[in-house]
Amino acid sequence: MARVVVDVMPKPEILDVQGQAVTRALGRIGVAGVAEVRQGKHFELDVDDAIDDATLHRIAGELLANPVIEDWVVTRK
Amino acid sequence: MRIGVVTFPGTLDDVDAARAVRYAGAEPVALWHADHDLQGVDAVVVPGGFSYGDYLRAGAIASLAPIMAEVKAGAGRGLPVLGICNGFQILCEAGLLPGALVRNSGLHFICRDQRLRVESTATAWTGAADAGQEILVPLKSGEGRFVADAETVARLEGEGRVTFRYLGGNPNGALADIAGVSSADGRVVGLMPHPEHAIDPLTGPSDDGLVLFTSVLGAAVGG
Numbered sequence: 001m002a003r004v005v006v007d008v009m010p011k012p013e014i015l016d017v018q019g020q021a022v023t024r025a026l027g028r029i030g031v032a033g034v035a036e037v038r039q040g041k042h043f044e045l046d047v048d049d050a051i052d053d054a055t056l057h058r059i060a061g062e063l064l065a066n067p068v069i070e071d072w073v074v075t076r077k
Numbered sequence: 078m079r080i081g082v083v084t085f086p087g088t089l090d091d092v093d094a095a096r097a098v099r100y101a102g103a104e105p106v107a108l109w110h111a112d113h114d115l116q117g118v119d120a121v122v123v124p125g126g127f128s129y130g131d132y133l134r135a136g137a138i139a140s141l142a143p144i145m146a147e148v149k150a151g152a153g154r155g156l157p158v159l160g161i162c163n164g165f166q167i168l169c170e171a172g173l174l175p176g177a178l179v180r181n182s183g184l185h186f187i188c189r190d191q192r193l194r195v196e197s198t199a200t201a202w203t204g205a206a207d208a209g210q211e212i213l214v215p216l217k218s219g220e221g222r223f224v225a226d227a228e229t230v231a232r233l234e235g236e237g238r239v240t241f242r243y244l245g246g247n248p249n250g251a252l253a254d255i256a257g258v259s260s261a262d263g264r265v266v267g268l269m270p271h272p273e274h275a276i277d278p279l280t281g282p283s284d285d286g287l288v289l290f291t292s293v294l295g296a297a298v299g300g
Binding site for chain 1: 134176181183225
């Protein structure tokens with residue numbers, strides 16, 4: 001088995017309102033100087049060694065991320 | 078005419094959708110998410126709610142349910158399909174409609190009666206409406222902001238596939254005030270507001286929503 005990490009982020013052109021809300025909240029805990037926060041999703045998969053990269057990208061592109069609004073990065077640990 | 082109404086775990090508005098189908102003069106047929114059988118229905122409504130708890134993304138897991146394979150195949154044959162709210166999200170996730178629905182720009186869950194303009198009567202679900210007709214139906218959603226890339230939006234506008242537009246202010250930041258869109262052949266329509274909650278002035282703000290359900294009666298006969 002191998003640990004695979006898939007990180008999914010909203011595309012740069014998509015207004016990330018959740019990230020903006022977090023950015024604003026930083027001021028309320030007394031932190032200045034953070035210009036922008038963008039919020040994404042982090043998936044950890046334990047996969048059989050036989051699963052190839054093409055399959056991992058299919059998992060990411062067909063289920064974990066919506067390619068209309070999100071980009072993803074697949075990393076084998 | 079028999080119109081299927083799909084229920085997923087977490088669907089809330091299937092009962093009202095079935096009631097709207099009955100008010101329009103058709104027979105509602107209950108379809109279950111785990112089944113592989115459309116039971117020979119003449120059209121399908123994918124109603125609102127929070128299918129599978131909206132885990133992953135709103136509508137994402139429901140778009141892969143067994144019944145959706147049948148709905149997709151049916152749509153390919155020209156079967157009229159209407160997605161309302163979560164149903165719209167599901168149809169976008171399933172690739173039956175373009176774009177995606179994301180978190181409202183104001184971050185608030187919006188619940189109010191919303192005026193819409195019927196921008197196209199060239200669909201299976203708006204054929205009985207007047208061009209440019211205004212309707213008043215409830216809107217209740219937290220992830221109702223329609224987005225798509227600029228090229229897709231230009232294509233939708235150019236091909237007359239923006240079916241409904243918000244009037245009186247954009248409630249959620251949707252691109253170009255888009256409240257609902259259709260497939261290229263006009264058989265599949267999705268919208269965020271809820272026409273099935275506005276079919277009788279006793280229980281809704283109007284009976285304006287009924288026109289979607291009466292439209293499909295004519296569409297099925299004609300198609």
